[in-house]
Amino acid sequence: MTDNKGNNYRTRNTVVFAGALIALAVGLLIVGLANLAWINLLWTFMLIFGIVLAVVGTTYNSTPDKFGPSEQTYRIAIGALLALFGLVGLLWSNACTEYYVYLAVLLIGIAVIGLAVALSNHKTSKF
Numbered sequence: 001m002t003d004n005k006g007n008n009y010r011t012r013n014t015v016v017f018a019g020a021l022i023a024l025a026v027g028l029l030i031v032g033l034a035n036l037a038w039i040n041l042l043w044t045f046m047l048i049f050g051i052v053l054a055v056v057g058t059t060y061n062s063t064p065d066k067f068g069p070s071e072q073t074y075r076i077a078i079g080a081l082l083a084l085f086g087l088v089g090l091l092w093s094n095a096c097t098e099y100y101v102y103l104a105v106l107l108i109g110i111a112v113i114g115l116a117v118a119l120s121n122h123k124t125s126k127f
Helices: 006-034 039-057 071-094 099-121
Strands: none
Touching: 006 039, 039 071, 071 099
């Protein structure tokens, strides 16, 4: 159920756009000032923008759809996944550990987010 009407919806979109610009600017500052590889710009953007999406997601409707999670749950989960990918990417680019450690952290993070979404919706589902 998308509540895409009125001023409130436009305000949320503006906040998300401003968050994307801030994430891009912070990524540029970190890469430039720390002399890091340019791929870190992508990971920093994903981390910060994912956090912004999750925070803005809390303002959406929490009533579950007929066959899925609510708009709020969906947006928070997508933001958390994006932030997780950004965090694992930053670790992968800047730390010297075996690849399976990053893969394990990514899989555990995805499982925890999925478990949280499943447990948060089990009592509010319409069916």
